[in-house]
Amino acid sequence: MAAPALDPHGRPGRLPGGRPHPRRRPASSYAASVAVDRALRAHGVHPRFAVGQSFGEIAALVCAGAFSIADGARMGVAAVGVLARHGGGGGMGLLEAGEDRTLACIEAAAPPRWSSRA
16 A cells, blocks of 8 residues: 655645545544534524534534634544544444543543553
């Protein structure tokens, strides 16, 4: 497999054949989601709810005002980095619990296979 093409800053750009690098997709999706939200708000449309799935959850939190655009971008970059280092697979879960119960659940779970490299 050929190495991905790099942009002038040494970041992954496009794969051979012109396909976008998979690390760029979440950033593009995040930016587009936040841009659409800002455009709607600029035209007087103020959503009552914000929802998202996977990286869309980060955009939804930003659009709802929980985080700044820059903080959301940093979270997205961090998530992409984790996925890049530890495989593209993964899962998602919902835990309805307070902070103390959540921490207890995390401590009771087996450590992730990558914990020694984190």
